[in-house]
Amino acid sequence: MPEGRSIPGGIRSGGGLVDTGSVRDGDAVCWDAIVVGAGPAGCAAAYDLSIAGRSVLLLDKADFPRPKACAGGLTRKSLSALRYSVTPVVRERPSAITVEKNAAESAVIRSLMPICAMTVRDELDDFCLRQTVEAGVQFERIDPIETIDEMNREVHLRTRARYFRAQFLVGADGVHSQVRRLTGEARWFRRGFALEANVRTPDAASAAMVFDLGTVSGGYGWVFPKGDHLNIGLYTIDSSEKLNRERLATYIATRCGAVNTEQFVGQYLGFGAEQAETSSARIFLVGDAGGFADPLTGEGIYGAIMSGQAAAKAIEGDLRGKKAAASAFMQATARLRADLRLSSAGARWFYAHPDTGYRVLTAPMLRSLVLRAYASGSGVAALAQAVKNIVEILPL
Known part of the structure; x- marks a missing residue:
């Protein structure tokens, strides 16, 4: 797709607001920050910088809405961290969890308040992108990034046909991050894997939220109700555990019988942020790109939001002359990384x-x-x- 195409619903990539530059002219505007990746982490960073009055360019290789493998459960901590309500895209608000062992033994844990808000991830991401653009962020759909050069006071990016400049760069482009790959080897980075599918069943609206332990080595199975369908999946931190479509289809059939199953999608999760000891002076990795997913629960959205906001805070402070962004980012994420360190150790024992x-x-x-x-x-x-x-x- 050519760059600059309209996103469904009226958000226009490129927008015609400024000339972001090209390889030919070589004289692109210098943004306060460029954010690569328009998921929860990227939108969190871009939104906060924009409302602080900074010029922000948000880049992504995909059209929105786009398919995204994710159970789509937003915990209360994630909802509290967001700068805006996502009620328009919430499907269900369960107030109980059924914990199972191999889809056999089970116990129901109830709460007086909703435990989480169930969303469909492509709807959630599209909604968050719209909020971010409305906050003043410029969005561009781009081809893959080919080079990234960190200068003393700027970062330069090039794609096949485009050239971008900024004072700071935030890499929020997921597990297979081009920003991480092009800016240095991250030996601390680890991956988990999740495979999911949507199941159409008449009783989806009344189905329970389920975590099924023991079904998968190093992880769990899940059932998340989404109103008109169920999202069922398998998650593991064990690299030797092979999850595939047939494995998930068998699990679904065991739970639900013969049902209409669609949209099998797999997704890696990024771990290891707790082992990162330093940050680049002008380039920050957040969300899955920075290994901020929780290996114990498999939750990635909370770490994405918090790390994205931490990057924005660090960049804003640096631009105001308060503190170098690199040290500010490590300080702002210290609590999150400490929690992930405990969670990583707990996950290894628990599973x-x-x-x-x-x-x-x-x-x-x-x-x-x-x-x-x-x-x-x-x-x-x-x-x-x-x-x-x-x-x-x-x-x-």
């Missing part, structure tokens, strides 16, 4: 002992802690450590 993990999570004295940790973010990492400690004292 190595799914039977014990199931009994711990469904123990009456721990159910409220499980809900609070998952929904509000008041200790997912702490929960991981607590589970390991409690195993030593409970007669499980």
Whole structure:
């Protein structure tokens, strides 16, 4: 698709607001920040910078809306972190989780408040992009980036036919980040994998939100109700666990029988931010690109939002002469990275002992802690450590 095509619904890529430059003219405007990737992380960074009065160019290789593999559950902590309400794209608000073991044993954990808001990811991302553009961000659809050069005071990007300049660059372009690949080897980066499909079934509206432990080595199966359909998937942090369409189809058939299944989509998740000790002076990796997904829960949206906002805060502070953006970004993400460090250790233990993990999570004295940790973010990492400690004292 040629660059500058209209996005469905009226948001125009390019917009005709400014000349972003080309390889031929070599004299592109210098933006305060360029953000590569228009998912939750990129939109979070671009939105905050724009409302602070900064000139921001948001780049993505895809049209919006575009398919995106993601269970689409927004926890309360994610909803609180967003700068705007996403109610228009919320499908369901479940107030209970069914925890299962191999789709056999089960326990229901209930809450007085909704645990999360269920969305369809392509709808969510399109909505967030619209909010970001309305906040003043310029959006461009581009071809793959070929080179990135970090200068003393600028960063230069080139695609096959375009040339861009900015004082700062935010890489929010996912697990297969071109920004990460072109700006240095990240030895700390790790990946998980999720495979999902949508299932049309008459009782989708009344279906439970399910986490199924033990079904997958190093992970879990899930069922998320979306009103007119179910989103069912498998997630793992175990690189030796092979997930494919046939495996998921068998899992769905076991749970639901003969149903109409569509849109099988796989997606890697980015881990390892907790091991990153430094940041570039002018280039920041956020979201999956920066390894900010949670390996214990598989949740990526919260880390995406928080790391994107942290990058924006660091850049804004630097532009105001307060503190170098690199050190400010590491400081702003310190708590998040510390939580991910605990979560990573907890995930390795938890998924190595799914039977014990199931009994711990469904123990009456721990159910409220499980809900609070998952929904509000008041200790997912702490929960991981607590589970390991409690195993030593409970007669499980």
